[in-house]
Amino acid sequence: MSARARLAARGRGQVAVLLGLALLVAGCGDGRLWARWRAERGAWHAQRAVERIEINPLLAGAADWAQADAACRWVTTSFPAEAWSVRARAGDSMAFDVLEASGRAALLRARLEELQERREAALAGYDGARHDYEAVPAISLGAAVARAALLAGSGRAAEAEAAWSAIARDYPVADPRTGTIFDAVLDAPLLVARERRARGDVAGADSVLRSAEEACLRLLPAQRGLPAAPALWMRVSEARSARGDAAGARGALRQALADPAAVPMAPRLVLTLARQALASAAPDTALAYAHWAARDFGGAARSAALLVAARAWRALGVPDSALQTYEWLLQEESGDLDKAAEARFGRARLLEDLGRWDQARGEYHALVSAVPTHPLAFESMMRVVRYHLGRGERGLGLTEARHALAALAALIASQQDDNVQVRAGEARARLLFETDDTRGGCGALAALLRRYPEAPLDAALLMRAGEEAETRLNDPDLALELYRAAAVRAVFPESRRRARSAVDRLAGPPR
Amino acid sequence: MKMLEQLPLAGHALWLTLRELRAGWLWAPWLVLGVLQCAVLLALLGFAHPLLAWALSPFVRAIGGEPALHYPDFYRALPFLYSRADLVMGSLAGAVATGWSTRLFAARWRRETLPAGGAWAEIAPRALTLVLAQLPFQLLVLLFAGLLDRALAGQGGLAQRLGYFVTLGGVAGLQALFLYLPALVVLERRGLWRALAGLPRAWARGFWAALLLGLVALLPLLPLAGLGQGSGLLVDRGSPELVGWVTAMQLFVGLAVSFLLAGSSTLVYLGAVADQPGEEG
Numbered sequence: 062m063s064a065r066a067r068l069a070a071r072g073r074g075q076v077a078v079l080l081g082l083a084l085l086v087a088g089c090g091d092g093r094l095w096a097r098w099r100a101e102r103g104a105w106h107a108q109r110a111v112e113r114i115e116i117n118p119l120l121a122g123a124a125d126w127a128q129a130d131a132a133c134r135w136v137t138t139s140f141p142a143e144a145w146s147v148r149a150r151a152g153d154s155m156a157f158d159v160l161e162a163s164g165r166a167a168l169l170r171a172r173l174e175e176l177q178e179r180r181e182a183a184l185a186g187y188d189g190a191r192h193d194y195e196a197v198p199a200i201s202l203g204a205a206v207a208r209a210a211l212l213a214g215s216g217r218a219a220e221a222e223a224a225w226s227a228i229a230r231d232y233p234v235a236d237p238r239t240g241t242i243f244d245a246v247l248d249a250p251l252l253v254a255r256e257r258r259a260r261g262d263v264a265g266a267d268s269v270l271r272s273a274e275e276a277c278l279r280l281l282p283a284q285r286g287l288p289a290a291p292a293l294w295m296r297v298s299e300a301r302s303a304r305g306d307a308a309g310a311r312g313a314l315r316q317a318l319a320d321p322a323a324v325p326m327a328p329r330l331v332l333t334l335a336r337q338a339l340a341s342a343a344p345d346t347a348l349a350y351a352h353w354a355a356r357d358f359g360g361a362a363r364s365a366a367l368l369v370a371a372r373a374w375r376a377l378g379v380p381d382s383a384l385q386t387y388e389w390l391l392q393e394e395s396g397d398l399d400k401a402a403e404a405r406f407g408r409a410r411l412l413e414d415l416g417r418w419d420q421a422r423g424e425y426h427a428l429v430s431a432v433p434t435h436p437l438a439f440e441s442m443m444r445v446v447r448y449h450l451g452r453g454e455r456g457l458g459l460t461e462a463r464h465a466l467a468a469l470a471a472l473i474a475s476q477q478d479d480n481v482q483v484r485a486g487e488a489r490a491r492l493l494f495e496t497d498d499t500r501g502g503c504g505a506l507a508a509l510l511r512r513y514p515e516a517p518l519d520a521a522l523l524m525r526a527g528e529e530a531e532t533r534l535n536d537p538d539l540a541l542e543l544y545r546a547a548a549v550r551a552v553f554p555e556s557r558r559r560a561r562s563a564v565d566r567l568a569g570p571p572r
Numbered sequence: 573m574k575m576l577e578q579l580p581l582a583g584h585a586l587w588l589t590l591r592e593l594r595a596g597w598l599w600a601p602w603l604v605l606g607v608l609q610c611a612v613l614l615a616l617l618g619f620a621h622p623l624l625a626w627a628l629s630p631f632v633r634a635i636g637g638e639p640a641l642h643y644p645d646f647y648r649a650l651p652f653l654y655s656r657a658d659l660v661m662g663s664l665a666g667a668v669a670t671g672w673s674t675r676l677f678a679a680r681w682r683r684e685t686l687p688a689g690g691a692w693a694e695i696a697p698r699a700l701t702l703v704l705a706q707l708p709f710q711l712l713v714l715l716f717a718g719l720l721d722r723a724l725a726g727q728g729g730l731a732q733r734l735g736y737f738v739t740l741g742g743v744a745g746l747q748a749l750f751l752y753l754p755a756l757v758v759l760e761r762r763g764l765w766r767a768l769a770g771l772p773r774a775w776a777r778g779f780w781a782a783l784l785l786g787l788v789a790l791l792p793l794l795p796l797a798g799l800g801q802g803s804g805l806l807v808d809r810g811s812p813e814l815v816g817w818v819t820a821m822q823l824f825v826g827l828a829v830s831f832l833l834a835g836s837s838t839l840v841y842l843g844a845v846a847d848q849p850g851e852e853g
Contacts, residue, residue, distance in 0.1 A: 094629055098620035101643040109810050
């Protein structure tokens with residue numbers, strides 16, 4: 062063999078060895094990145110599939126449900142919690158990410174059960190996720206919160222209260238890994254207190270609020286300068302406010318403002334100060350804070366501050382300044398339709414109270430034309446009709462009601478948004494009741510309930526409709542349907558009890 | 573040659589090159605480059621696989637940051653990641669492919685018969701010169717875009733948009749300055765320094781034609797560049813994988829544009845820039 066041939070053979074050998082080494086390195090490559098990539102991709106696609114169903118579960122086909130379920134299941138079975146929890150607890154950050162993605166998929170599976178009205182399965186799913194993904198506090202907490210919210214939505218108030226209490230007790234206020242505040246943990250005692258207060262247990266509610274406040278105050282010294290500090294002060298303020306200590310609540314908010322970490326939250330804090338001052342009958346103070354917020358912060362904060370300022374002027378007995386403030390807000394055209402609707406409605410109410418009905422009616426009609434799908438537009442229709450009927454101007458009232466019903470019918474026919482359909486349908490039922498068309502009102506509500514069984518309708522309206530159906534229409538089946546819907550939706554225990562007793566009365570003994 | 577003479581010449585050269593789009597053998601250099609670019613894009617898309625992660629994840633992290641290692645944030649960074657990888661590819665394989673294509677087009681315009689392999693054999697020994705000769709262009713483009721980005725950082729939308737068009741104009745201008753270098757290296761068989769020294773003559777005879785060709789070549793890339801910049805929107809709207817397809821489309825359109833630019837610049841070079849018989853000396 063010549064020297065050149067030997068050299069060529071040696072070169073080829075070296076290339077082969079290098080290739081072999083490269084393949085060896087590649088073959089032994091770290092699979093964790095690949096696992097994380099697949100888990101995140103699977104969880105992301107599962108989330109998209111569930112979000113598509115959430116838009117309108119009634120329109121989702123069997124294939125959509127199956128696809129979403131399969132997408133979630135693939136992630137949870139490919140990356141089981143028990144296997145990845147061990148690695149995550151050992152400090153492997155990629156394993157933690159995989160576990161988080163798997164946990165998201167587990168939550169989505171429970172959410173799918175919830176969307177399919179299988180509440181027990183959903184509760185079990187959330188409960189399982191809460192335990193299985195304890196190594197990822199954000200996921201475990203998400204599951205606990207979803208479970209508590211589902212229990213509350215199902216009317217199981219005692220269990221919901223226990224669930225919120227457990228959240229406040231078992232979870233840290235901030236993510237130990239990222240430092241992100243867990244708002245749900247801070248809010249949980251406030252929700253428990255609200256539930257107790259609604260039950261009439263004022264002492265119990267105050268006790269919960271006091272211990273929540275003390276817990277926050279204990280945590281605060283260590284959190285100064287961190288994002289958690291202003292959030293904790295805000296909860297202290299809310300707890301004090303719920304106990305009726307308005308001055309203490311404002312003091313806590315001022316403490317929050319003084320914290321170095323409060324800069325991003327400053328608009329919200331100043332606005333809350335203004336609102337709390339207004340709510341506690343201190344319109345001068347409210348005006349000062351509202352002017353501060355309107356002057357120093359732009360966008361949504363400025364619109365909201367102007368609204369508070371207008372209300373404060375009104376509370377101070379200076380209606381012209383209030384009207385002028387509403388006018389500024391409307392002329393600024395910030396693009397915030399909610400605030401514009403609130404400003405127009407507030408101005409109409411003020412004009413109505415000042416006895417300038419013609420101007421007030423013009424504002425109500427302008428609001429209905431400008432933002433016809435806004436809840437305040439529906440409220441405006443009602444106010445115009447009620448005004449005339451209340452003054453004994455039945456003809457005018459019926460004419461206004463006829464126009465409003467025609468507008469609502471056009472809206473229902475043209476809008477595909479389920480939320481608008483429900484709100485417009487509810488407004489239509491109210492108008493029919495206002496004009497003494499009891500059968501029409503009850504029928505409208507019953508039709509809504511059949512089309513949207515989960516529609517968030519007003520429980521008081523349903524209760525009234527049930528009573529009308531039972532007493533005036535002598536239609537116990539319709540009344541039972543309406544009472545049942547009222548019982549599920551009632552927020553206050555007394556209303557819930559009344560609705561349930563009506564259901565028991567009509568459904569209990571065989572007729 | 574005056575500007576008013578150069579511009580119609582450039583237009584005619586473009587038209588004649590467009591008519592050669594179906595000549596398969598003229599595509600050989602760009603097909604080879606396309607295969608390499610596709611391989612790079614596919615490798616980037618599969619960067620997380622254990623076979624590639626050891627080599628590519630450090631690159632993805634270095635260019636796109638830690639979030640780029642996650643799904644779907646990787647797709648937000650993909651156009652930028654690919655553009656950085658393609659910069660290396662363009663500086664090396666792209667420079668050689670341009671020289672190879674220039675030789676093939678020169679044969680076509682001179683009505684010579686030269687197979688793709690024959691052209692490759694001719695230019696292969698000059699590959700390093702081609703790479704080094706085009707390196708200043710690549711570096712200047714990078715420097716120019718980088719400086720402009722830094723100057724516009726934190727500026728408003730109008731300044732950003734203006735900056736985008738200034739960048740495009742700058743790239744077209746730089747391209748015009750260096751457009752005839754491959755022809756000087758391949759067709760005049762000049763070394764690196766002699767090729768660079770020949771540029772002033774090329775500018776005097778064909779700068780305006782080169783500028784027009786450069787500007788026309790940018791046009792098909794503009795809409796796709798806009799799509800690439802909207803990668804975040806594509807991800808947010810629920811189609812992260814679409815960013816990969818848009819990048820692939822950019823790749824294919826870029827190859828077609830390079831084909832047109834190589835063909836038309838070679839024709840302009842032969843017609844206006846190169847010394848005609850009897851002119852030299």
